[in-house]
Amino acid sequence: MPPRANIEELVDGPKNFRRADIIRTVEKKDNDSDQHPWYIVVDNKVYDIKDFVPDHPGGAVILTQIGKDSTDAFYNFHPDEAIGILANYYVGDLAPEDIITSKEGFTQELREYKEFFKKRNYFNSSKLYYTQKVIHNLIIWAISVTILAKFGDNLFGILLSAAIMGLFWQQCGWLSHDFLHHQVFDNRKYNDLMGSFLGGVCQGFGPTWWKDKHNTHHAAPNVHGQDPDINTHPILTWSEHALFDIFDPEMNANLLPRWVSRFMVKYQTLSYFPILCMARISWCIQSILFVLPNGQNGKPANACMPISLTEQLSLGIHYVWYFYIFSFISDWKLGFTFFFASQAICGLLLALVFALNHNGMKILTEKEAQEMDFFIKQVITGRNVIASNPKLQCIVDWFCGGLNYQIEHHIFPALPRHVFHKVQPIIQTLCEKYEIPYHKTTFLEGTKEVFNRLGQVSAASRKLT
Template sequence: MSGQSVIPLSVVTDSLKAYKAGEKDAKKFIVVDNKVYEITDFIADHPGGVKVISTQIGKDASDVFHAMHPESAYEMLANCYVGDLGPEDAAVPELDEKAENSKRFGAEVRALRQQLEEQGAFQGSHLFYAYKVLSTLAIGATGLAMLYFGGQSTWVVLAAALVTGVFWQQCGWLAHDFGHHQAYNDHSANDVMVAFLGGFCQGFSLSWWKNKHNTHHASTNVHGHDPDIDTAPVLLWDEMATATFYGSLEDQKDSTFSRFIAEHILPYQTRYYFFVIGFARLSWAIQSLQYSFSVGALNKSPSLNLLERSMLVCHWVLYTSWTLLFISSWTNMLMFFVVSQATTGYALALVFAMNHSGMPVLTQEQAEKMEFFEIQCVTARDVSMGPLGDWFFGGLNYQIEHHVFPDMPRHNLPKVKPQIKALCKKYDILYHDTSCLRGTLEVLQALDVVQKLAGKLSQKMF
């Protein structure tokens, strides 16, 4: 195909069918702004990860691309250009009323984004982020100082563990901001801050996080795509995941462990939910180490790979040495380890769960028929809170706004909330805004619905 070719839409959609059918040699295409790009050879080298770009094969990826990429990505994309969609393919087909509303909603959100860009709403405040970084580092320094001066006191060690746990959580929110390029226009400057705050301070790998998080944003709450809802066999969040997990046991009849989990654990997940999320921070830290030292940097850069691994090693060296040097007893060392890890586990997981858990989970077929911006709204939950809640949640209580505009600095999300909410109301798009207590209850209700289904399936199978 030449660069001036007209590419029929059927060529693009057929590439999705071939991909789903597992045809390895089939060409893969995406559409961005009515231009067709062949990404067959580029997928493996995609700087944002293989999984995220694979979710867009055979689709119009315009909104995802604009929301998730810096300006420099447009030049890289141009290397894959093979032609334009034909005029008849680019035209909007006749739609039913609901689909028409979704299309109009998407068009208005795009127009709003352009308006907000012109107003500078996507420019991060350097003063705000300087304050956030310095104030967060002050929390960490406080925890270290408490151990240095009071490591012989059990109560001081306990308090230091709580402070350290909060420090890690706040580092996570800041690393998230920089990872979405909210603070600086310079892509590499953001990555350095993620490596420092996420890797050195918090112990999470930049590449591990981006590999998961980019896919989550591109295909939010889509069954089989979104890694954030794929938490089996520890927790099941929806009926589709439950059916998939129990269905997989048909091929594992000799697996005593899987059967035990299915029969005796998952039907009671609301009972152990608040216990297991305490281990979230430690689990993610271990996954980060494994990913960094086995897979390496997401963009395959040797320098980024070295930076990430160095930051992770330095994190654990500092954490371990400070613990061993300044805590006077082994029991207090163990307490510091458990409490600091669990504090961050709860402080992160409770926020993450409220973002999307208990909200609609879509099949891949449903998602293909919906506007990207509609998916972002209907699968997310906003939590209305005061300034202290905004601080604790790291701005992620504006989850709908964040998913519609992931590269918008968190300090501007409250300003656009009324506009997004009004557009959702205008086009009859679900916009769920609730309190922290109600959101937590909704999460537990979702777990309860699934655990009852798990109980019925386990009785039927075993």
Template sequence: MLQDVREMQKDSNPAPPQEKEDPPGFDDLNMGAYNLSEDDAKRITKEFDQLRFEVRRKGLLDGETPFFAQKILECLMIIGLAVILQIKGYYIPSALCMGLAWQQLGWMIHEYCHHQHFKNRFWNDIVSYFVGNLLQGFSSGGWKEQHNRHHAATNVVGRDGDLDLLPFWATVASDLKLLEGNWMVFQMIPYQHIYWSFALPFLRISWLIQSILFVSKMDSHFFEIHRKRARIEQVTLSIHWALVLLQLYFLPTFQVRVTYFLVSQLFGGFLLAHVVTYNHYSTDKFASKFQF
């Protein structure tokens, strides 16, 4: 009798199910590897230093004022064309031109925040407030805050903020483990390659919001340089939005204003985002802890 009870208990308590293991290579998907020996790493570093010194000696990294002046003038001319088209009643072409100008200005703030033009960093910053805050609506200081972190640890998982797109997108397989237990997101992620393209235009909207939030808090920022530059950033960003609202004011109806705003902003965002996609997310990522 006792033996029968034991047999029944054995059958009613089956062994716990084994955890499903990831398929081989799962963690390596879209991931690069640091597979250099110490000697190879030293050799490559030495050769790169030699190349860097040679490039600088030949002046290949020196900013050319005519080039930068031409690019800024081109952006201003596109904005001027947008205004002319608006006056003549061609509202959609005008909005598309404005979006194109904002995309081109995105590269200009990138170059000036990297101090590519002038040897004097102060003048690079001054121009960045013009092409960035005033014309583009992007905070120069906010751009540096985010973009410098990206360059300090480019495509390093957990350190490069540009890779952190959860919960809407998983850029590496390890992101999926962070989403375990979130049933709704797991139902959505398999289709990220589809809705990614539809979300590209909203990159500009995201950066505009981030710029406003960053500039509004610059007075109490941890870094002194941002506290000192708070006023000029706040003024130039305010002028940008005043000009945007003024332009919308001269449109005939509320519906046209909303349409113009969305077309110009989203088109500019799409032009920016598709370049960012190819440059950032199509390349290998790297683990935050590695050994040579």
């Protein structure tokens, strides 16, 4: 029996809901979350998910869907059998006058292409491909450690080993991303175990911390106030919306003194690359804090994610092997150089690619996102990266870990990276058919776009001053 079903509903049949009433759920949740239901819509059926949120494996990301038609988001992030779990929270249907029955349009064609890709086995990963990727990554690690062991007494050996270690961590990031998106195995437990090995043991990033952050990003890309990937102000400020947190005298959302925040925004084009170098250290600290007993303080109590012992052990093992290899270094000054260089190089290599994915693209308000089609939102906020010379595309694909096909990844997050190149022309043609902006650029041009966007926000901040 649905948890919120009552006698009247059972006698009279499912209740009909107007779409406007579903949308108003968001306001009621923010004002008085304990007194009102939390509705979402999937396939024109209405579900009250309040009692399900504490048990949701994906954590707080589900909160971004309250008050929305979550049909495409639901099927993008879950296996088909998950609809059986959701059925326990069914409370009614959309009113007939609010049901969208059109079989035409961008979204419908994407749904049809997804079924076509399944028939072509595009969603079935090549285990050989991922096996060689893991082996290649471990070889990179072995090269770095071997150089450190043989040349740990001179600066050149230290810097070379640190650079290769930074590359190893970056590539582990891309691989753990694939496994934690369940692109590789049908059994999600195997994906999570590999995510703990590559993300935790190898890279030092907690898989649960990453899922909590990254899944929310997928559900609300470039949505101000929801997407954690752009919620970086005043360290880096990506939109005029965020400036209100710094310049509005009634806002007090920043931990830093207001004059420091304003200074950082005004000169963020100068601090951009140094900040990227510090990104890995910040993410490592966040991962450690997240797995501690009080690591999720500040999150809704019913949206905290359980932390497994496997994940805690994986992070511990990472720091055991990482600090052990410092025994190969002859003195503390070189040891400090290796630590800082390896962390900074990895941070730069990761963040340069991350920034190209969405930064500098259109940023949506929560109201705009509420009214926008799920797939269109994924397309217009993403940026694909191509090689200036088609012969070098394989290098771009390797360095970016397939995330250079950002638009295709956001539309089909469970699609293995080795088939992105097959679906990319189809998606671009479909976007052109429906006149939906599809943006792709080279690595250098995309970085310039990101840099220019930071400059535009800095200029706006000077006017506000």
